Amino acid sequence: MFDWFQAVPGRLYVVGALLPLAAFALLLVAGAVRALCRPFREHGGFASRLYWALGGDTPLKTGAYLATAFMAGSAVLGIVGLANFLADPTTGEQHAARWSERVDWIRLGPLDSASPPVWAEQRARFTSIPKPALALELGYKIDHLTAVVFTMVTVIGTLIFVFSLGYMKDETQKTVEEPLPPTPSPKKGGGERGEAAPSEAASASELAHSPPPFLGEGVGGRGSSRRGRYGRFFLYLSLFSFSMLNLVIADNLFQVFVSWELVGVCSFFLIGFYYERPSASRAANKAFIVNRVGDAGFLIGILIAWTYLGTLNFDEMNRRVRSPERDSHTRLDNANQFVRVSPSDEKDRYGTPQYELPKQGEGSHLALFPIVKPGHFDGIQPGGHKDGYASIPAVATYTTYGVIPYWLFVVMGVGIFFGCMGKSAQVPLQTWLPDAMEGPTPVSALIHAATMVAAGVYLVGRCFPLFAPEVLLTIAYIGAITLFISATIALVQTDIKRVLAYSTCSQLGFMMLALGIGGWVAGLLHLITHAFFKALLFLCSGSVIHGCHHEQDLRKMGGLKAKMPITAFTMLVGVLAISGAPLLSGWYSKDMILSSALGYVSVHPEHVLLFALPIVTAGMTAYYMFRLWFLAFTGTPRDHHIHDHVHESPLVMTLPLIVLAVLSIGVAWGWPVWDAEASALGHVLHKAEPVSLYKAESDNAKLDFAAEKKAEHHLHLYAGAAALGMAAFGAYMAFGVFYQKTPARDSLYATGPAWYRFLLGKWYFDEAYDAAIVKPTLSLSRGAASADKRPPEPESRRFDWFTLDGILNALGQAAGVLGAVLRGAQTGLVRTYVLALALTAALLLGMLAVLAK
C-alpha cells in the first residue's frame, strides 16, 4: 500500500477525492435500505430488524460521524499530499509520471489521435494525420495550485462538517416542527427559520429581503412537522465535497464540467434543504436556474475548444494556442504568445487557403500548434520546417495545423468565463448568491468559502493561458464592477448572513479583477485566504444564529460579546482578516491584488477604474464588516427577549472556529512576516503560474505583463499604504457610527435617503430581471396555457379545442367506430368462421397462383 502511494503519489489525491464519495454512497445505500424496510417495521423479521438497526424513525448519527471521519481522512491525505508534492525533487517526465495520470473514459475512434475534427481537408491529403477520435478522458494532474486548493477544500470542509455536527442537532430528532410562517403571503423575510421581520421593520425587511413575488403562492399559512434529516444533510455535504475535489484535481475541461454540474445540483439540494419553506425552494430554484444561464456559456466555450483544438486537456489546449518554443534545456515549453495570422493571397497547390504572419497589425486568425507527444504527427514537421520547434518562421503557412478565427477564440474565452461568472456570482449573474442564504448556515459556509464560488475563480486560474487579452480585460472589468456593487449593497444589509453573502461577492470580484490584470498569484492567493476567513465568518454567524435561537436580524442583536466570548473573538479575527489588517492572511493577498492593480493602471492609465474601484471598496469592506461586528457584539442589547436566552455554542462548534481563526491569521505567513510580498503560500502558488506572463521580449505587448510586474514591485508600498489607510478609515467610520452610541434609526431602517433605499433594494437587479425576463416568460406561458383550457361552454370554441384536442379526439372516436363495425363479424357460429377461413385460404392461394405466373 505504502509502496503503491510512493510510486505514484498523485493517487493520494484520487483516494482523497473518492473518500467523500464513498461516504455519500454508504449513506445513500443505508438510507435506501431503511426506506425499503420501512413498510415492514411493525412485522418483525429481518427487514424490521434492519430498519431499526439503521436508526428506525429517528435519524442515525453514525452516518454523520462516518461522513465527517471520511472527510477528515481526505484532509489528512490532502496535507500529506501537499507535503509530498512540495518535497518532491523530480522534474520533467518523471514528475509528470508521479503526479498525473489519464485514462479514457469514453473513446470512439483510434487510440492515438488528437487532431481536431475541423481538419478534414488536411486529413484527406496527409494520410499520416489520424482520424479524429471522440475521446473523453478522466485524469488528474497535480500542480502547486491543485495541491494547495485541495488541501484548503478538505481542511475547511472537515471543519465545516464538525461544526455541522453541532449546528444541525435539531435534525436528529424524530420530528422537527416547521414553525408557522407568520404571514401567509410569499412576501416574507428571509429568516433562517422562516421568521419574518416584525411589523415595525416590515417595510424595510420586505424591501430588502423578500424574494421577487413571481413564483406563485407558497404553502404558507400552517406549520408542519417532519422527520429530522441529519443523515441526508451529511449525504449532500459529502457529495458536494466530492464534486469540488474532483473539479480541483481534474486535468481536462470535460471532467471539470461534470463536476461543475454536480456542484450545481448539490447546491440546489442544500440551498433547498428546508424545502417545505417556499422561500427556500424558490432560492434553490433561482440558484440552479441562474447557474444554468452561466453553464450555457460554459458549454459553448467547451464545444468551441473541442471543435477547433481537438482536446479538452488543459495542458494540450495551452500548447495548441501558444507558440512552441525551446527553453534553455531544449525542452519544449508551452509558452509564448498567441500567434495571429491572416489569410494569404496565394493558395497552395491543392487550393486550400494559406495563412501567414501579417505584415503589420494583427491577423484575423489564431494559429494552432501541434501537440508535441510521441506518435502524433509523425509525418509532418511542426512549423513546416525540418529543424524542430526552435522558432516561428517569419512567413509560414499554418494550415498544416489549423487555425481558429480569432473572434471565435475570444468567444470561447468569454464563454468559459461566463460559466465562471455564474458559479462565482459575478455581475450580472450575482443575484442567486444572497438568496442562497436560505440554506443552513454550514452550507453557506461551504458554498461561500470552499466549494462552489471558489470553483469559478479556480477555473479562471486554470484556463488563464486560454484567455485572449480582450477576455482578460472583460474579466477585470466584470470583477471590478462586481466588487464595487456588492460592497455598496453590503453596506446597508441588516441580515447577518446577507452582509456576508454580499461580502463574498465583493471578494470574488477582487479575485477576478486580479486574474484579469495578470495578477494570477494575487487572485488565487486571495482565493485561499478568503476561503479561510470567510468560512470562519460564516461559521461564526452560524454560531450567533444558533445562540440566538435562529434570529438573523442584526437589528435585534447587540451586546452579545459578554455572552458569546469565543464567537465574538474569533469573528473579530475574521473581520480583521477580511479588512486587510496587517499580518493577518487577508492583508497579504489584498495587498498583492491592489499593487497588481496599481501596477497595471500605471502602465495603462486609461483603465484607472481598475484601481479606483478596488481601493474605495477596500475601505467599504472594513466599514461593513466592522458595522456587522459592532452591531452584533457590542453596544446595548436591542431585543432583551433574545438577549436573555443567548448562550455560547458547544465545543463541537467553537473548536472549528478557533482552528479557523488560527488559520485565518497565519495561513499566508512567510518570512519575514512583516513583508507583504514574502507570503510562503504566495511563493508556492507562484510556481504554478502560467509561464506566459513574463515573456518580456515578446512582440505581443498586450499580453505581456512584465511591465506591470515591474511597476507593481515599485509601487507596492503605495498601494499597501493606500489600502491600509482606506481600511482604517472605513473601520473608524463604523466605529463612530455603530460603537459609541446606539445607532440612529435611519442607519438601520429603510427610512433613509433615496440612495440608501436604492442600495437596500440591491440596485434592483432582481426587479429588473423580473420585468425583463421572468414577467414576459410567465405571460407567454399563461397565454399558451389559456389556449389549452377546455371551454367552459361548448359554444366558446377555443383554438386548442378543435386543433390539438380535436385531432386526438377524432383518432379515439375513429377507433371506437371501427370496433363497432367489426363487432358484427363475430357471430359466435363455428360454421361462419370455417367458411371465412376456407374462403380466405382459397383467395390467398388463388392470388398466389396468379401472381406466381
Next chain:
Amino acid sequence: MNEVGLTPFLLLSAFLFACGAVCVASKRNAIGILMGVELILNAANVNLVAFARFNTSFRLEGQVFALMVVVLAAAEAAVALAIILNFYNNHATVDVDEAKNLKG
C-alpha cells in the same frame, strides 16, 4: 399393370378435403364436426404419402409425417371429445351453435 400416376391421389385427397370442409362448415353436431376434421387430416395424409412415393428426392419423410399426423389426430380427438363431454354436461346438448357465450 398400368402405373397409377400422382394425379388420382391428389384428386382423391382434394375430394376428401372438400368433404371434410363441408362437413365442418355445415354440421351443428359437435361429433360431426370432429369427424369432418378427421377427414381433412386424412386428406392431408394421402397427399403426404403420395408425394413421398412419386418424388424420388424423398425417402421416408412423407410416411413418417403421415404417422405423425395419425398420432396427432388421435390425441386431438381425445382432447376434443373431452371438451365435447364437458360442453354436454353444461348445456345438455352437443349443438355448437349454442356455444356462443363469449360472443362480443
